[in-house]
Every structure is written in C-alpha cells, then in structure tokens.
Amino acid sequence: MKYLVIAAASFGAILLFLLASASANTALFASHYPWLLGLNAVVALSLLGLVAWQVRALWRDHRAKVFGSRLKLRLMLMFGLMAVLPGVLVYAVSVQFVTKSIETWFDVRVEKALESGLNLGRSALDYLLADLSDKGHAMALELGDHPEPQRRVLLNRLREQTSVQEAALFTASGVLLASSSAAVAALLPSMPSPAQLRQARNAHGYSVIEGEGGNELLLRVLVPVSQLGLSSEPRILQLTQPVPAGLAQNAESVQAVYRDYQELSLGREGLTRIYAMTLTLTVLLALFTAFAVAFVLARRLSAPLSILAEGTQAVAAGDFTPRQAIYSRDELGILTQSFNQMTRQLDDARRETERHRAEVESARAYLESILANLSAGVLVFDRRFLLRTVNEGALTILGDDFSGLLVEPVDAWPRQQILGRAIRDAFAEHGAQEWQTQIELDHPGGLPQTLLLRGTQLPEGSSGGSVVVFDDVTRLIAAQRSAAWGEVARRLAHEIKNPLTPIQLSAERLQMKLSEKVSGADAEMLSRSTQTIINQVQAMKRMVDDFSDYARMPAPVLAAVDLNALVGEVLGLYETSCAKIDVALAADLPPVWGDATQLRQIIHNLLRNAEDAQENTDTPRIGIATTQADGLAELAITDCGPGFPAEIIGRVFEPYVTTKARGTGLGLAIVKKIVDEHHGRISISNRQPLGAEVSIRLPLAPASIPPSTAASTET
Amino acid sequence: MRCCRKLLRSLLFGVVLSIWLASLAAQAGEIEIHNAQLSLGEEGYVLAADFRIEFNARLEEAVAKGVILYFVTDFELTRPRWYWLDDKVVSRTQTFRLSYHALTRQYRLSTGALHQSFETLDEALRMLARLRNWGVLDKVSLKSDETYLASLRMRLDLSQMPKTFQVTAIANRDWNLASDWARWSFVPGDVKSGVAENK
Numbered sequence: 077m078k079y080l081v082i083a084a085a086s087f088g089a090i091l092l093f094l095l096a097s098a099s100a101n102t103a104l105f106a107s108h109y110p111w112l113l114g115l116n117a118v119v120a121l122s123l124l125g126l127v128a129w130q131v132r133a134l135w136r137d138h139r140a141k142v143f144g145s146r147l148k149l150r151l152m153l154m155f156g157l158m159a160v161l162p163g164v165l166v167y168a169v170s171v172q173f174v175t176k177s178i179e180t181w182f183d184v185r186v187e188k189a190l191e192s193g194l195n196l197g198r199s200a201l202d203y204l205l206a207d208l209s210d211k212g213h214a215m216a217l218e219l220g221d222h223p224e225p226q227r228r229v230l231l232n233r234l235r236e237q238t239s240v241q242e243a244a245l246f247t248a249s250g251v252l253l254a255s256s257s258a259a260v261a262a263l264l265p266s267m268p269s270p271a272q273l274r275q276a277r278n279a280h281g282y283s284v285i286e287g288e289g290g291n292e293l294l295l296r297v298l299v300p301v302s303q304l305g306l307s308s309e310p311r312i313l314q315l316t317q318p319v320p321a322g323l324a325q326n327a328e329s330v331q332a333v334y335r336d337y338q339e340l341s342l343g344r345e346g347l348t349r350i351y352a353m354t355l356t357l358t359v360l361l362a363l364f365t366a367f368a369v370a371f372v373l374a375r376r377l378s379a380p381l382s383i384l385a386e387g388t389q390a391v392a393a394g395d396f397t398p399r400q401a402i403y404s405r406d407e408l409g410i411l412t413q414s415f416n417q418m419t420r421q422l423d424d425a426r427r428e429t430e431r432h433r434a435e436v437e438s439a440r441a442y443l444e445s446i447l448a449n450l451s452a453g454v455l456v457f458d459r460r461f462l463l464r465t466v467n468e469g470a471l472t473i474l475g476d477d478f479s480g481l482l483v484e485p486v487d488a489w490p491r492q493q494i495l496g497r498a499i500r501d502a503f504a505e506h507g508a509q510e511w512q513t514q515i516e517l518d519h520p521g522g523l524p525q526t527l528l529l530r531g532t533q534l535p536e537g538s539s540g541g542s543v544v545v546f547d548d549v550t551r552l553i554a555a556q557r558s559a560a561w562g563e564v565a566r567r568l569a570h571e572i573k574n575p576l577t578p579i580q581l582s583a584e585r586l587q588m589k590l591s592e593k594v595s596g597a598d599a600e601m602l603s604r605s606t607q608t609i610i611n612q613v614q615a616m617k618r619m620v621d622d623f624s625d626y627a628r629m630p631a632p633v634l635a636a637v638d639l640n641a642l643v644g645e646v647l648g649l650y651e652t653s654c655a656k657i658d659v660a661l662a663a664d665l666p667p668v669w670g671d672a673t674q675l676r677q678i679i680h681n682l683l684r685n686a687e688d689a690q691e692n693t694d695t696p697r698i699g700i701a702t703t704q705a706d707g708l709a710e711l712a713i714t715d716c717g718p719g720f721p722a723e724i725i726g727r728v729f730e731p732y733v734t735t736k737a738r739g740t741g742l743g744l745a746i747v748k749k750i751v752d753e754h755h756g757r758i759s760i761s762n763r764q765p766l767g768a769e770v771s772i773r774l775p776l777a778p779a780s781i782p783p784s785t786a787a788s789t790e791t
Numbered sequence: 792m793r794c795c796r797k798l799l800r801s802l803l804f805g806v807v808l809s810i811w812l813a814s815l816a817a818q819a820g821e822i823e824i825h826n827a828q829l830s831l832g833e834e835g836y837v838l839a840a841d842f843r844i845e846f847n848a849r850l851e852e853a854v855a856k857g858v859i860l861y862f863v864t865d866f867e868l869t870r871p872r873w874y875w876l877d878d879k880v881v882s883r884t885q886t887f888r889l890s891y892h893a894l895t896r897q898y899r900l901s902t903g904a905l906h907q908s909f910e911t912l913d914e915a916l917r918m919l920a921r922l923r924n925w926g927v928l929d930k931v932s933l934k935s936d937e938t939y940l941a942s943l944r945m946r947l948d949l950s951q952m953p954k955t956f957q958v959t960a961i962a963n964r965d966w967n968l969a970s971d972w973a974r975w976s977f978v979p980g981d982v983k984s985g986v987a988e989n990k
Contacts, residue, residue, distance in 0.1 A: 109954045110961060197894055285895045286908070293895070331894045335857030342853055343955025350958050 081368040084126060088119045088361040095354055116357045123364035130371040143385035144378045151374035152367070159366030167359040174351040182341055190334045197327030201285050204319060205295050209283045211238045212299040212315045216281075219245070219313060220302040228254040231313075242266070242316045245301070248277060248309055268314055272298055276312050285319070293319035293327075380408040384415055396423035451547075456534075458541040461486045461500065473527070473548045474517075498529060499544050508533045514549070524726045526550045551752075554729060558749060561731045565623035573620045576613050583609040626731065626742050632671030632753050636777035639668045639675070639702055639709055646679040647700070655687055655696035655715075662702050668709045669777040674750045681743045682713045682770055688736055689717030689768065705773070708756070712771040719762035728760060747772075821845045822970035827943050829868075829927070829977050836928035836979075838866060842920040842945055842970070849965040850947075851912065854891050854898070858956075861948040862887040862919060866927050868977070869940045880939060883927045886948070887919055933979040942972045 095112050134152065137145035215234045219227055227245060235243040235256045244255035244265040250273050255265045268276070276282040276298030283297040294316055301311040319327075340347070390397070398416045447454055453470030457463055462485055466478050474492065481489050486496040498515045505511070510532045517525040529546045587606035594602055640661045650657060668675075683698065690696035699714040720728060720735075727733050729748035734741035747770075751758045756774040763769050827840040854860060864885045870878040888901045897908040898915040909915040933939065946969035949957050960966030 108950070109957050113958075113961075194893055198896075201894065287892055287895050287897070327894050331857070331892070334893060338856035339858050339953060340955070342856060342858060343953055343959060346955030346957070346959035349962075350954060353958070 078372050080126065081365070081372055084119065084123050084368065085361075085365040088116070088123065088365060091116045091119055092358055092361055095357065113353060113357070116361070120357055120360040120364060123361060123368060127364050127367040127371070130368065134371070142382075143389075144382040147381060148374045148378045151377055152370045155370030155373060156363075156367045159370065160363055163359055163363055163366070167355060170355050171352055174355070175348050178344060178348050178351070182344060187337065187341070190330070190337055193330040194327075194334050197323075197330050200323055201293070201295075201319060201327065204317070205283050205285060205297070208240065208295050208297045208315055208317050209281065209299070211240060212281060212283075212297040212313055214238075215243070215315070216299040216301045216313050219311075227311075232256040240315050240317050242314075244314045244316075246273065246312045246314060248273065248312060253311065265314065266294070266296075266316055268296065268298055268312075272296070273312060276300060277310060293324045295319060377408075380404075380412050383412055387415055387419060391419055391422065396420070396426065453546045453548075455499070455544040455546075456541060457486065457499075457544070458539070461503075461542075464541065470546070473525075473546065495527070495529075499531060502529065502531055503533075503542060506531075524550070526553055554748075555752070557730055558745065561745070562627040565731065566627035569620040569624040569627065572616065573624075576617050576620070580610055580613040583613070622742055626746055626749070629674075629746070629749060629753075632674050632750070634669055634671060634754075636667040637670050637672045637675060638665075639711060639774070640665055642672060642675050643679055643700060643702065643711070646676055646683065649680070650683055650687070653687060653698075655690060655698045658697065658699045660699070660701040662704055665702050665704055665709055667777040668774040670754045670756075670774055671750075674754075675774075678747050678750050678772065679711070679713075681747050682772075685743055685770075686713055686715035686717070686768075689715050693717060704776075707776065708773040709776055710771055710773050712769060714763060714767060714769045716767040719766060719768040720760060725760070725762075729758075821968050822945050824943060824945070824970050824973040827941070827973050827975065829941055831930070831979070832924065832926065834926050835930045836926070836933070838922065838925040838927050838943070840922045840943060840973075842922065844916055844920055844945075844968070846912075846916060846968075847965050849963070850968070853956075854889060854912065857891055857893055858952070859888050859890040861951045862889060862945060863948040864922065864925075864945045865943070866925070867942040868928065869942070870937060871940055877940070880932065881928055883925075885925060886951075889915060889919065935979045937978070939977045939979070940974055941977045942974045944970045944972045946970065 091112065095116055130152075134145060134149050138149055215231075215238065218234055219230060222230055231243055231245060231254050235258070239258075241259070242255070242257045242265050245253040246268070247253060250268070250270060252265070252267075257265060272282055272284065277300055281297065281299035283295070286294045286296055295318070297315045299313045299315075301313050303310060318324075396419050398419060448468045450467060450469050451472075453473045454465070454467040455463060455470055456465035463478070463482050466482065471477060474495070476492060481492065486500045489496040494515060494517055498513060502511045502513050510530065512528070512530045514526060514528050517527060519525060526549050527546045528549045529544055531542060531544045534541045534543055583606045587602060590602055591599060643659070643661060647657065647659065679700075683700070686698045687696070690698075693716060695716075697716045699712070701712045701714075703710045703712070724733050724735070728744050730741075731745040732741035733745075734743075748758055751772055751774070754774055756772055758770065758772050760768065760770050822845070823843040825841040825843065827838070829836055829838050831837075850860065864887070866881075866883045866885075868880040868882075870880055872878055885902060888899075890899050890901075891897075891912075892899055892908070895908070897910065898912050900907050900909065900915045900918050907915075907918060909918065947966070949960050949966060956966065
C-alpha cells in the first residue's frame with residue numbers, strides 16, 4: 077500500500093512537472109499536450125480510485141466495529157482536512173487570479189490600437205499602390221499617344237521621370253516588348269502571371285501588393301495601353317515598385333503582433349482552460365496523494381493500537397502468547413512492549429495458579445480417596461445442618477444411598493431419622509465440644525445395628541459446619557460378648573468338670589459297696605439314685621465338653637471346599653428325617669474357602685435347628701439352597717416353623733439363647749463363630765407368613781487353588 | 792462562484808478529454824476524399840485526389856484573424872501479407888499551411904518553401920482541395936503483378952498549432968477536421984484500377 081501510494085504520487089509529480097513545463101511557452105511536449113493532460117487525469121482518477129478504495133476499506137472496518145478503525149478514520153480525515161483546506165484555498169485564489177489576469181490581457185483598446193496600426197499599414201500601402209497606379213495610367217496615356225517604335229525610349233524616360241523602380245511593356249499574351257529598370261543588375265523585369273494579365277486588360281488596369289515572403293513587399297500595377305489602331309493587339313504596361321523597407325518592416329511587425337494577439341484572443345478560452353486544468357490537476361493529484369498518504373500514516377499510527385486491541389482480546393480469551401512488538405522509540409512502542417511484558421507476567425502468574433490448583437486438586441483427591449476408602453462412615457454437615465458430604469463407608473454401613481438426604485436439614489430427613497435425631501441431639505447437647513455416643517438401629521426382620529458416633533465441629537475458618545464419624549460396632553460388640561462367654565464357659569467347664577469325676581466315682585462306689593448290704597426296695601432305690609447321679613453327671617460332662625468345645629474351638633484350616641458336596645454329605649444323615657427337604661443347589665458354584673469339618677458342622681447345626689423348630693408342625697419342610705451372589709457363595713436354609721421370637725432375635729447368636737426346651741443354646745453361637753472365623757457373614761430373618769431363614773455367605777476360594785473334593789478334605 | 796464554475800468546467804473537461812482521447816482514432820470525417828488515384832507519371836507514381844473540405848465559420852474566423860492552419864495529407868501504401876503484418880511499402884506526409892496575410896489581404900497556401908497567394912479563401916481552399924501530381928513513389932519500388940493497398944487521408948493538424956487551440960479543440964468539434972482513411976487496392980500493372988471514393 078505504502079509503495080503503491082509512493083509510486084502513484086511520484087508518477088503524478090513527474091507528470092505534473094511535465095504538464096507545468098508544457099503549459100509554459102516551451103516547445104517541449106507542446107504537440108503532446110492533450111496526452112499529457114489525459115495521463116494526468118488518468119493518474120488523478122486512479123489516485124481517486126485508490127483513495128475511494130481506502131475509504132471504503134476504512135468504512136467497512138468502521139461498520140464492522142474493528143478496534144482502531146474509528147481512530148484511523150478520524151486521523152485520516154484530520155490529515156486529509158489539513159491538506160484539503162489550504163489546497164482548496166490556494167486553488168481557488170489561483171484560479172480566480174489566473175482567469176482574471178488572462179481577461180485583463182485582452183483589452184479593447186489594445187485590440188483597436190493593433191487594428192488601427194494594421195489599417196495604417198494597409199492605408200500606407202494602398203496609398204503607395206494608388207500613387208503607382210496613377211503614375212501607370214499617366215504613363216499609359218503618354219505611351220498610347222506614341223507609335224510603337226518610340227515607346228522603348230519613352231518608357232525609360234517616363235520611368236525616370238516618375239522614379240518608378242521598374243517599368244515594362246507586354247503584349248496581352250505576356251510577351252515582353254520593352255523594359256526599363258532602376259536597378260542595374262536586373263536584366264528581366266518580374267513577370268506578371270497570366271491571370272494578372274487577363275485582369276489588366278480591362279480599362280482600369282490591375283494593381284496588387286505582392287509579399288514574396290519575408291519583409292519584401294512589391295507593388296505591381298498593370299495598366300492597358302490604348303493603341304492607335306483599334307484592330308491591333310493591346311499592350312500592357314507594368315510598373316513595379318518595392319515598398320520602402322522601413323515601412324514594410326514596420327507594417328509586417330504590426331501584422332505579426334496583430335496575428336499573435338488574435339491568436340491569443342482566439343485561444344483565450346483555451347488558455348484559461350490550460351491554466352485551470354493544470355491547477356485543477358495539480359490540486360487533485362496533491363489532494364488525493366495527501367489522502368492516500370494520510371491513510372498510510374493513519375494506519376501506521378493506529379497499528380500499535382490494533383495490536384494492543386488484538387492482544388487484549390487474546391488475553392481475555394486466555395491466550396497469553398506474546399504479540400508482535402513494535403520497535404519504535406515513541407510511547408506507542410513502549411506501550412506495546414509494556415503490554416507484552418504484562419501478558420508474560422500474567423502468563424507466569426496464571427501458570428503458577430494452575431500449578432497450585434493442581435496441587436490442591438491432587439491433595440483433595442488424595443483426601444477424598446482416603447475418605448472413600450475409610451471403612452468408617454463420615455457425614456459432613458454445614459452450619460445449618462444440611463448434609464453436604466457422605467462417604468462410601470457411610471453408605472455401606474447404613475445400606476442407604478442417601479439419595480434425597482443430601483442438602484436436607486437433619487430434622488427433615490425422610491429416612492434415617494434415628495440417626496439424624498441422635499446427631500442433632502448430640503450437637504445440641506455438647507455444642508462445640510467433641511462428643512461420642514452409641515445408638516442402635518432396628519432393622520425390621522434383621523439384626524439390629526449398633527453404631528458408634530463421634531461428632532465434632534469443624535473450625536470456623538473452613539466455612540464451619542460439623543463432621544460426624546461413625547462405625548458399625550455390631551460385630552465388635554458381638555465378638556466381645558462371645559469372647560466373654562467363651563471365657564466364662566472355659567472357666568465354668570474347668571471348675572465344673574473337676575468335681576464331676578469324683579462325684580461319678582463316688583456314686584459308683586456307693587452303689588458297689590452298698591448294693592450287697594441293702595436289699596429290697598432300698599437296693600432298688602440306691603441303684604436308681606446312683607444311676608441318676610451317674611447319668612446326670614455324664615450329661616453334665618457332655619454339657620461342659622460342649623462349653624469347652626465352644627470356648628476352645630480350633631482355628632479353621634482353610635482350603636478350597638465344594639460346598640454342594642458337603643451339603644450332600646450332611647443330607648445323607650437326614651434321610652430318615654420326618655421333614656421334607658427341598659434341595660436347590662447351584663450347579664456352577666465355585667469352591668469356597670473354608671474348613672470342611674467346621675462347615676459340615678454348620679450345615680448340621682442349621683439343619684437340626686430347622687428340624688427342631690418344626691417339632692410341633694404337621695408337615696415340616698426344610699429348604700436348603702446354595703447360590704452365588706456378589707462374589708460370595710450363599711447357603712440358605714429355611715423352615716416353616718414359628719420363626720424367631722422378636723425378643724430374642726437380636727441375641728440369637730449369643731450362647732444360651734435358645735427357644736428349645738432342651739438345648740444348650742450353643743448351636744447358633746457356634747455357627748456364628750465358625751462363620752466369623754471364615755470371614756463370612758450370617759444373617760437371620762423371619763419369613764412371611766411363617767418360618768425362618770438363615771443365610772450364610774462364605775468367601776470363594778482363590779481362583780489359583782484347584783478345588784479339592786469333599787472326600788479328600790475329610791481325611 | 793465564478794471560480795466554482797470554472798472548477799466544474801475544468802472537471803467536466805477532464806472527463807471530456809478522456810472520452811476524446813478514446814475516440815481520437817475513430818474521428819468523424821468532415822473532409823471527404825473523391826477520386827483518389829495513383830498513376831504512373833514520368834518520375835514515378837503520382838497521386839491525385841479531390842477533397843471536399845467542410846470549412847466551418849469558426850475556422851474561417853480563425854484564418855481571418857491570422858491563425859495558421861496546418862493541413863496534413865498522409866499517404867500509405869502497404870502490401871497485404873496473409874502470414875504476417877502488412878508490409879509498409881511507403882508512408883508519405885505533406886503539410887499545407889493555410890494563412891491570411893492581413894496587410895495585403897491575401898490568403899496564402901504554402902507547402903515547404905513554395906507558396907501561393909489567393910484573393911479569397913475559397914480560391915485557396917479550392918487549391919487545397921485539388922491534390923495533383925504528388926510524387927509518392929519511385930517506379931522501381933513496386934512490382935507490377937502485386938496487389939497493394941493504398942490509403943490516403945487529410946486532417947487538420949492541431950499538434951503544430953499553439954497549445955491553446957489544442958485544448959480548445961478537445962471540447963469543440965469545430966476544430967476537429969479530418970477525413971477517414973480512403974483505401975483502395977492498387978495493382979501497378981493495371982493503371983485504371985486506382986480510383987477510390989470516400990464518403
């Protein structure tokens with residue numbers, strides 16, 4: 077663009093110079109003047125086109141609201157106006173001046189004077205011609221009076237008398253008869269043309285001023301000479317006389333000036349036009365060039381602003397790449413450099429922030445993963461006791477997905493109301509202090525759950541609120557209880573077992589010693605009493621053994637066991653049972669990880685329980701099923717008995733809790749203990765409308781260990 | 792106001808100028824050429840033609856005020872070639888100056904060093920309109936069996952006049968006096984074949 081403007085401007089300048097040179101009165105380019113004008117006009121038009129294009133581009137930018145376009149437009153207009161106003165002023169004055177001054181050249185008086193001068197010259201020449209003509213007529217009369225032969229002498233004499241330069245006598249056809257000349261060198265007079273001779277034959281003769289080019293003017297007079305004899309051919313007298321040199325020269329110069337003046341006068345309009353057009357073209361070229369240059373200047377000035385605007389937008393959009401810097405020493409250059417520096421700093425700051433955020437994120441993710449993998453349940457509340465966060469452990473412990481509880485005040489929870497109330501009460505009671513409490517959640521048809529809650533207020537800095545951590549201590553309590561019972565049983569067994577043998581031996585001795593001494597009814601009573609003692613002692617021994625079994629149950633030897641095969645084995649003992657047994661074993665059950673002997677005892681205990689529970693039932697039915705669920709093997713045994721009474725269902729796994737008339741109450745306790753040692757789970761529930769269900773979940777054997785058959789584990 | 796009008800006129804002028812420049816080549820002829828004929832003379836081929844010149848009042852006035860008018864007669868002889876640009880055999884130009892001698896009240900027609908004076912403008916123009924014996928070509932420069940294309944035109948040459956008239960002529964048709972090219976084919980062997988009419 078810049079080079080285009082420079083090229084156009086310099087081309088226009090050259091053309092203008094040529095035009096101005098041609099406008100002055102030099103011969104240079106004079107013949108190509110129109111072409112010069114045309115070229116200049118074309119350059120002016122192309123400059124106009126350039127300016128129009130520039131203005132259009134600017135306007136389009138302005139319309140599109142490109143940043144900096146308004147400034148550019150304004151700058152261009154200002155620069156343009158600065159060029160236009162003086163230019164137009166000078167132009168107007170110049171045109172006015174030129175046209176006026178040209179008009180003043182042409183004065184009526186000057187024209188009149190020139191015309192008068194010309195007329196003066198003409199009159200002088202006419203006078204000379206008339207004089208010469210008179211002389212000619214006089215000479216012709218004189219000559220006519222004389223006969224032909226005397227005429228030559230007479231001609232010479234008459235010429236000398238009248239002091240004419242040259243005199244000659246011709247026939248009508250132009251044959252020279254006689255001549256006389258003042259000039260010695262002239263041998264022949266200047267000959268008249270046939271047309272002149274023809275015109276001379278009339279009575280008045282013929283007179284003419286001949287200008288043979290240059291300043292020489294010749295007066296020529298042809299007069300017919302009357303003949304004496306009418307029949308004879310007429311003769312023609314020619315007088316020639318050069319116009320005096322001074323007169324001729326002056327007259328010529330007057331004529332030359334007159335011609336120049338007329339030329340100028342005729343071309344006055346053209347002259348005015350030349351000046352006006354030259355001026356106009358100059359002004360137009362200058363103006364358009366000024367506008368084009370103004371555009372370039374405006375663009376150069378506003379370029380840093382555009383770059384800054386782009387940069388600002390880019391920064392706003394998050395792009396911190398440095399902008400193209402403008403290396404100028406003025407303030408705009410400094411501005412762009414500062415801007416670049418600023419964006420660099422911003423970029424650094426942003427990167428720093430990003431890094432921090434990533435660190436915080438990872439720390440949070442770390443905490444969250446810890447929280448999620450925590451087996452304890454965590455509930456976080458805000459100031460108004462709206463639940464904000466709940467971890468995976470809480471969901472697992474409570475068996476609830478907490479949907480609908482989040483962002484709800486604790487009081488308004490539709491579920492888990494016991495928990496909510498406990499939390500609320502504890503916080504109300506303890507305020508900002510840490511607290512700990514234990515609650516029991518009832519599950520209809522299942523085991524009650526004991527939760528240990530610990531609550532504390534969060535520090536005010538982290539937006540306050542409070543956090544509650546809770547653990548499911550049901551199993552812990554059960555384990556503690558069963559451990560206590562085991563200890564009791566062990567001691568009791570020990571303490572009881574010791575005197576039993578002496579008691580039994582004493583009773584046997586009593587019978588042996590006294591049976592010979594007594595007889596009759598006494599002997600029978602003795603025998604019966606000692607037998608009773610022995611029997612009861614043995615029963616007591618068995619019971620104590622049971623206790624001690626329970627207390628000192630050996631640690632299981634874990635191996636891969638086919639649960640279905642075990643079930644089949646144990647069912648063999650119940651073939652004679654009065655109850656009808658429904659068996660539903662999963663065909664593709666993987667081996668479980670357990671002790672075959674203990675598992676067999678579990679199955680046996682449960683089946684016996686189910687059988688015992690239906691003693692008073694008419695059509696006892698027992699269901700036994702194995703399934704695979706959630707990566708565990710499940711063994712479920714159902715009956716149609718009366719089910720677990722509600723008052724003992726929470727404690728059925730404790731020793732000595734039984735519904736049977738005869739029973740140690742250790743069956744389910746042992747089952748529970750074995751299952752716990754297998755890391756399995758046991759759950760009991762009452763079935764509707766009647767009956768109970770015990771289901772055991774056992775872990776599967778690791779896949780790498782091949783399952784062994786039940787027979788091999790038995791050995 | 793006046794200078795404003797001048798400016799406007801000058802602007803208008805610029806537009807007219809460009810149009811004129813464009814139409815320079817195809818100017819409307821106000822000179823007609825009749826009986827253009829190329830014949831074999833003693834020296835060589837000579838050209839004869841009659842022109843009809845529409846001399847308008849403005850030109851008459853200019854001449855009467857002493858302005859010299861330049862009439863240029865251009866003659867070209869080309870040999871058409873189908874395979875290349877035409878061969879330009881000869882190109883001749885003759886300039887006639889028509890002027891008025893105010894002192895002697897005579898019209899003068901001159902070409903080169905020769906000149907003739909006439910009492911009236913009509914006589915001078917009649918002389919100008921009759922082109923005779925213009926030796927344009929040597930005898931030997933043409934082959935008798937070839938066909939040539941002869942072109943002739945006459946125009947008022949403004950470029951030799953003062954610039955003011957050139958500028959005036961841009962806007963004024965009165966000053967644009969020219970004939971179209973009169974073209975006729977010419978076979979040197981057949982002398983009869985060279986008469987051209989141009990309207």
